[in-house]
Amino acid sequence: xxxxxxxxxxxxxxxxxxxxxLVCMLLVAPMLLSLLAGVTExxxxxxxxxxxxxxxxxxxxxxxxxILLSLQVALACLAATLVLGVPVAYVLARRxxxxxxxxxxxxxxxxxxxxxxxxxxxxxxxGGVGEFRRSWLFILVxxxxxxxxxxxxxxxAVMSAVxxxxxxxGAASLGAGxxxxxxxxxxxxxxxxxxxxxxxxxxxxxxxxxLTWLLHTPLTKTLPVGLADSYASLRIEIGSAYTLxxxxxxxxxxxLLQALARFGQPPR
Amino acid sequence: xxQSGIGSRVLALALVAPAVAVFGAFFLLPLARxxxxxxxxxxxxxxxxxxxxxxxYLESLVSTMLLAAAVTAVTLAIxxxxxxxxARNRFPGRALLVALLTFPLVFPGVVIGFMVxxxxxxxxxxxxxxxxxxxxxxxxxxxxxxxxxxxxxxxxPRVLLTVMAAAEKLDPQQAEAARAxxxxxxxxxxxxxxxxxxxxxxxxxxxxxxxxxxxxGTAFTLATRIDVLPMVIYTEFTLQxxxxxxxxLSFVLGIVTWLALSLARSLAGTSVAAAx
Amino acid sequence: xxxxPLRFEPVPVRLNACAKTFPGGxxxxxxxxxxxxxxxxVVFLGPSGCGKTTTLRxxxxxxxxxxxxxxxxxxxxxxxxxxERRNVGMVFQSYALFPNMDVAQNVGYGLxxxxxxxxxxxxxxxxxxxxxxxxxxARRRIDQLSGGQRQRVALARALVVRPRILxxxxxxxxxxxxxxxGLRLEIDRLLRQLGITAIYxxxxxxxxxxxxxxxxxxxxxxxxxxxxxxxxxxxPADPFVADFVGTTNRLQAQAADGRLHVLGADVPWAxxxxxxxxxxxxxxxxxxxxxxxxxxxxTTAMFLGDRTRLVVETGTGETLSIDAPGRASFxxxxxxxxxxxxxxxxxxxx
Numbered sequence: 067x068x069x070x071x072x073x074x075x076x077x078x079x080x081x082x083x084x085x086x087x088l089v090c091m092l093l094v095a096p097m098l099l100s101l102l103a104g105v106t107e108x109x110x111x112x113x114x115x116x117x118x119x120x121x122x123x124x125x126x127x128x129x130x131x132x133i134l135l136s137l138q139v140a141l142a143c144l145a146a147t148l149v150l151g152v153p154v155a156y157v158l159a160r161r162x163x164x165x166x167x168x169x170x171x172x173x174x175x176x177x178x179x180x181x182x183x184x185x186x187x188x189x190x191x192x193g194g195v196g197e198f199r200r201s202w203l204f205i206l207v208x209x210x211x212x213x214x215x216x217x218x219x220x221x222x223a224v225m226s227a228v229x230x231x232x233x234x235x236g237a238a239s240l241g242a243g244x245x246x247x248x249x250x251x252x253x254x255x256x257x258x259x260x261x262x263x264x265x266x267x268x269x270x271x272x273x274x275x276x277l278t279w280l281l282h283t284p285l286t287k288t289l290p291v292g293l294a295d296s297y298a299s300l301r302i303e304i305g306s307a308y309t310l311x312x313x314x315x316x317x318x319x320x321x322l323l324q325a326l327a328r329f330g331q332p333p334r
Numbered sequence: 335x336x337q338s339g340i341g342s343r344v345l346a347l348a349l350v351a352p353a354v355a356v357f358g359a360f361f362l363l364p365l366a367r368x369x370x371x372x373x374x375x376x377x378x379x380x381x382x383x384x385x386x387x388x389x390x391y392l393e394s395l396v397s398t399m400l401l402a403a404a405v406t407a408v409t410l411a412i413x414x415x416x417x418x419x420x421a422r423n424r425f426p427g428r429a430l431l432v433a434l435l436t437f438p439l440v441f442p443g444v445v446i447g448f449m450v451x452x453x454x455x456x457x458x459x460x461x462x463x464x465x466x467x468x469x470x471x472x473x474x475x476x477x478x479x480x481x482x483x484x485x486x487x488x489x490x491p492r493v494l495l496t497v498m499a500a501a502e503k504l505d506p507q508q509a510e511a512a513r514a515x516x517x518x519x520x521x522x523x524x525x526x527x528x529x530x531x532x533x534x535x536x537x538x539x540x541x542x543x544x545x546x547x548x549x550x551g552t553a554f555t556l557a558t559r560i561d562v563l564p565m566v567i568y569t570e571f572t573l574q575x576x577x578x579x580x581x582x583l584s585f586v587l588g589i590v591t592w593l594a595l596s597l598a599r600s601l602a603g604t605s606v607a608a609a610x
Numbered sequence: 611x612x613x614x615p616l617r618f619e620p621v622p623v624r625l626n627a628c629a630k631t632f633p634g635g636x637x638x639x640x641x642x643x644x645x646x647x648x649x650x651x652v653v654f655l656g657p658s659g660c661g662k663t664t665t666l667r668x669x670x671x672x673x674x675x676x677x678x679x680x681x682x683x684x685x686x687x688x689x690x691x692x693x694e695r696r697n698v699g700m701v702f703q704s705y706a707l708f709p710n711m712d713v714a715q716n717v718g719y720g721l722x723x724x725x726x727x728x729x730x731x732x733x734x735x736x737x738x739x740x741x742x743x744x745x746x747x748a749r750r751r752i753d754q755l756s757g758g759q760r761q762r763v764a765l766a767r768a769l770v771v772r773p774r775i776l777x778x779x780x781x782x783x784x785x786x787x788x789x790x791x792g793l794r795l796e797i798d799r800l801l802r803q804l805g806i807t808a809i810y811x812x813x814x815x816x817x818x819x820x821x822x823x824x825x826x827x828x829x830x831x832x833x834x835x836x837x838x839x840x841x842x843x844x845x846p847a848d849p850f851v852a853d854f855v856g857t858t859n860r861l862q863a864q865a866a867d868g869r870l871h872v873l874g875a876d877v878p879w880a881x882x883x884x885x886x887x888x889x890x891x892x893x894x895x896x897x898x899x900x901x902x903x904x905x906x907x908x909t910t911a912m913f914l915g916d917r918t919r920l921v922v923e924t925g926t927g928e929t930l931s932i933d934a935p936g937r938a939s940f941x942x943x944x945x946x947x948x949x950x951x952x953x954x955x956x957x958x959x960x
Contacts, residue, residue, distance in 0.1 A: 078519070082419040089416050090434050093487065095459060096452035097437065103452075110457060150356060153349035161346055169350065176361060178592040180548025182564050183584035186571065187364035190371050190581065207360050214353070244345065275442040275551040280571075290551070294444045297555050302457060309448055316440055324433060507706035510672055511764075513693045514700035515720030515771060525719070529710035 101313070103306035121307035125296070129308065132292035133315075135202060139288060140271040143209040147267050150210070151217035152260065156252060158218070159225035173218060176211040181276025184211060189280060202286045208277035213270050217263040224259030225252075258326065265323045269316055289315075365588075368581045375578025382582050391566065391583065397478075398563040399590070402546035405482060406539050409489040414535065416490075417497030418527070432498075439491040443484075443551020450475050450484040450556060476557040484552040489545065493538040500534030501527075533602035540598030544591035563587050618806035620648025621684050621774040623669060628679035630664050638664045640832045641679070648684075651801050651808040653818040656828035657854070662811045663779060665828070669809060670777050671696045683774050699768030699806075703780040705760040707752045713763050714739070714748040720771035738770040758789040765800070775807040782817060794820055815855045819843065827851050849958055852889045859895070859930045863888045863957075870952065874926045875903035877952045887958045892919065892933040894954035902947025906930065911940040922946060 104122065107115035126133075154173070158166050176184055185208060193199050233255060237247045253260070275290040282291050289312060296305045375381045385391045420432060438446065454460045454475040464472040474480050504527065512522045528535075550564040563583065571580035623646040630639040639661040646652050654662035667673040669681060671693035680689040688696050707716050718735040726734075739745050742762055752760065761781055768776060781797070782790045798821050801808050812818055818825050819839040827835045827842060835847035846852035849860065863872040863886045870879030872888060896902075906922035909929075913936065920932045920940060932948065934940065 079423065082415065083423075083425075086416040086419055086431065086435075089412055089490065090431055092453075093438055093490065094434050096449040099452045099459060100448065146356075150353040154353045157346045157349050169354070172362070173353075173357065175592060178544055178595045179365070179588040180550065180564060180584070180591060182548065182550045182567055183368065183588040184361070184364070186567070186580060186584050187368040188360065190577070191364040191367045192360075210356065211361050214357075269440045273440050273442040273445070275444050276549065279550070279554070290442045290444050293442075293448070294551070294555060297444065297448055297451075302451075305448060309445060312445060317437065320437065320440055321433065324436065505704050505706060507702040507704050508708060510670075510693070511700060511702060511706035511767075512708070512719070512723075513672075514670065514698055514777075515723060515767070516694050516697070517719075517723045518694060521723050525723075526708055526710075529708070532710075 097313070100306045100309045103303055104310035105307070106303060109302050109306070121303045122310065125304060125308045125311060129289075129292045129296070132287045132289045133311065135286065136272050136289035136315075139202060139206055139209055140268045142206050143213055143271040144264055144267050146206070146210045147214050147217040148260070148264065151214050151263070152221055152253075152256070155218045155221035155225055155256075155259075156230075156248070158222050159230055170218075174215045177215055181208075181212065181274070182280065184208065185277045185280035200283055200285065205278055205281045205286055205288065208281050209271045209274055212274060212277060213267040216266045216270060220263030220266060221256055221259040224256050228255045230255070262323055262326045265319050265326065269319045269323070272316055272319075273312075365585075369585050372578055372582035372585050375576070375582075377578075381578050382586070384579070385583060385586050394561045394563050394566045395586070397561065398547055401478060401482060401485070401562065402543045405485040405489060405546040406542045408482075409486050409493050409542050410535060410539050412486070413490045413493035413538075414497050414531075417494040418501055418531075420494075421498045421501035435494055436491040438488055439495075441488065443488070443549050443553075444555045445551075446484045446488045447552040447555025449487060450480050450552070454480055454483060476559070478560060480556050481553055481560055481562065484556070485546045485549065488549075488552070489542045493542060496534050496538035497531065500531050504530050536598045536602040540595050543594050547591045547594070548587060618649075618772065618804050619774070620650075620805055621807050622646060622648040622682075623775060623807060623809070624682040625665070625669070626680045626682070628665070628668050628675040628681065630661075630668065630673060631676050638831055639668075642833055644826070644833075644836075646807060646809065648807055649805045650823045651810065651821055652824050652826060653810045653812060653822035654826050654828060655812060655815060655818040655855070656834075657813055659830075660828040661831040662813075662826075662828050664831075666777055666779055666809060666811045669775075670698055670700055697771070697774050699771065699773035699776040701761070701764050701768050701776070701778045701781045703783050705757075705764045705784070707760055707764055707767070709752050711752075712748070713744070713750050713752070713755070716752070716763055717767045717770055719767065724771065734770055738766045742766045756789075757785045758793050761785065761793060762796070765797070769804070769806075773806075775809065776801075778808065778810040780812055781810075783812070783814070790817075797821065819855075825855075827854065829854075846889070846956070849887070849889065852956065852958075857892055857931055858889045859892065861888050861890065861928055861930070862886075862926075863955075865957075870955070872950070872955070873904040873924050873928065873930075873948070877903065877950070877955075879952055881957045882959075889956040889958060890950055890954060892931040894950065895930065895932045896949045896951075897932065897934055897938075897946050898949040899947050902949040904948055906946055906948055908940050908942055908944040908946060911942060920946075922948070924948075 102113065103109040105117050105119065106113055107118045154169075158170055188204070188208060189199075192204070198204055230252060233251050234247050237251045242250065273290060274288075275294065278288050278291055279294065282288060287295075293305070293308055293312065296308045372381055373379055377384065385395065416435070420428065420435075438449070441449070452458055454473060456471075456473055456475075458473065458475060461471045461473050464470060474483075508526050508530065509522050512526045517525065548564060550568065553560050553562050553565045554568070564587070567580050567583045567587065570576045570583065623644075625642055625644040627641045627643060628639065629637070629641040631637050642661075642665060654665055656662045664673060668675050668679070671681075671688065671691055675681065675689065680687055682688065683696070693700075708719065711719065714732075714735050717738055718731045721731045721734060735748075736745070739748055742765065744759070744762060744766065747755065747759060747763070752763075755763065761784075764781075778797075782793055785793060794817060801821070810817075810821055819842075822839055824836060825839055825842045826833055827847075829850055835842055835851050837845070842851060842855050846855060846858075849858075852858045861872055863870055865871070865879050865881065865883045865886055868879060869876045870881075870886075870888070904924055904926075906924045908920055908922050910919075910921040912919045915936055917936045918934045918938060918940060920934055922930050922932060924930060930948070940946075
């Protein structure tokens, strides 16, 4: 679809470029404003009131536990989705029958079903198990359900693209048994998918709110839960500084993900 | 390994068993419990009927669906236009533009809500600008309009990426063939490009619709007074402690979003098959 | 426009100093001048990246030539016209059929965008499908067609609008060998029958020889030779053409005093003198136990059915491909005597 007809562009090109830039501004403007507000002494007065890091320091003082818990949940979620998801993707890639397709369909349901509903269902079923309900593992379970389909899809996409069957038959013809093939052929060739899936899982887990809001307890607050608190009850500068910290955590992951998508595609 | 025979099947089962166990125990079983709890209230099965009969719930369901439909239509128009443009043209700064346009992809609903406050809230950009230009402060963040803005904001990146990926896979020779036959640019767009993008637009639109139906964080941040279905569920659960009603409403909401996605997937699937 | 649906106006095409430099400075095409007569079939032949497709796209109006270049259809300068206003028929390697339309809708698309009413459109589409013997496929979806059928639909779609010229971009490359031969015959018949000016791009020398009135051999963005298939095959302009069009052996030779010393023997010679490279085709090397000038040892014998392709090593240490009759049989290590008629040798400067 690339039209490379020299450097001359028509009116249509400039109109569409202008429109796209406008859309981009709509998306970026509030991000910039909130970054600015996070380091402004008094947002109502404006930038003239001076720049400061005290709001960021205040957030780090008051909410560092939420940041740490979010990281802890995200990494645990990553480990769980790797252990659970990669074998599933492998089986889906190698065996296409009605049963595996059904399972694939079911696995994606937690994306389709609103997080609120899933969280409610979890509370109704396991809310009575006090130890479990009060621990951070309760949140982890929700995050694993929500992120697992992303891991499976990402790995499956790469596995389907590299023609795993032929590679494995080649390895088997050379005498490699299943375990050896899985670790020396399957995993290395699926690495781009595993990497992008991992980034996706960590990013989504750090930002998850719909499930977490119902699953958390006063002692298990994650970053987005803290964000919601700060938006509701604290001054706009603190909410902004908190958001700034969230951006700093998430945007590098997103940029990595995009770079991976651009350069990590298997050669055709 | 997994070719045929008993050994391979056992191995396949062993590989999926952990995921099946976790998924069954923490998703399928709770979902079934949710359905049963929805029946367990004093009204029995009528709890489910109330979703469609009682004006408060029905209105909420209808207005949520209307909101989601409007968000879907507007997002498809905006992101479709920009996505197609970005996929078909190469120019300096394009990569940066794409990166900026996809940032909100991973923002949680609460952050989206905060972005809406930054744009249309009491101290927001739109208010400040409108006060300077027209002398009147326009504030709409804490209403259905604010929620609409937030959902469009959130959905643009995903639709944009889907449209771009699909447009880059199109065979450029099809558009060239249409042009060779005398088609003008708009005819190429309407007769060739958009039909080829239909599966992508359908699936992106369905995800957009489902997200707007079920999202909670944005509404939660903007106000508790917006009566979209997720907010009603939350209120039933926490304030009214009407667990049966909350369960029934959640179940219905889940069914609606899941149906929207499945429907789009099967529609997109058949047209994908026709294009192969 | 003629009333006979099977005859086209023969429109000549002229390229004046058409060059193409892509953004970034890559020169895809050196300036080319070319006259194509009305009704002629010209084939652009060359390896990928030689500029043949770029030339075709310039003629089509999908690419603009660099400033100074111009394209004429008859006496009309079409350089500034985009493809949609040039009225050309174009057939693509990937068929480029529209999957959202059935066969008849695809064929009728050009008439539809020209605003021709449905009744006349249906009539002309029916006529076209009948000519291509595809009436039965009219309501098929594109994914229900074989590759050969798809390319015939693409041909019908390009022709039904009565284009001024027909452009074919590697139309047979995506097909398997058997289908390719069949469709090649059909395209040949069609082009002769219609009398339309046709420009055909391919990297396959067999296709080029079979279809072309004239072949334009290209390499590295330049035209290397223009000529009839016989010219190009028997009198290649340089070793590249000789090698690209068919197989050739390249031998070291020395010419002096009306004799040419090649393969350790002397043959009569009227051409250039001095050290030379001479080219000879495998089918022009004879096996002749009696009059053969040189002895050689068989290193490879490949039975191809209609012939046996031998690779032999001569006493001078040179390797030579030879076509022997299919029924003769050879073993590796056999000694053969080979003979070359001097008039089959083509001298190239070293």
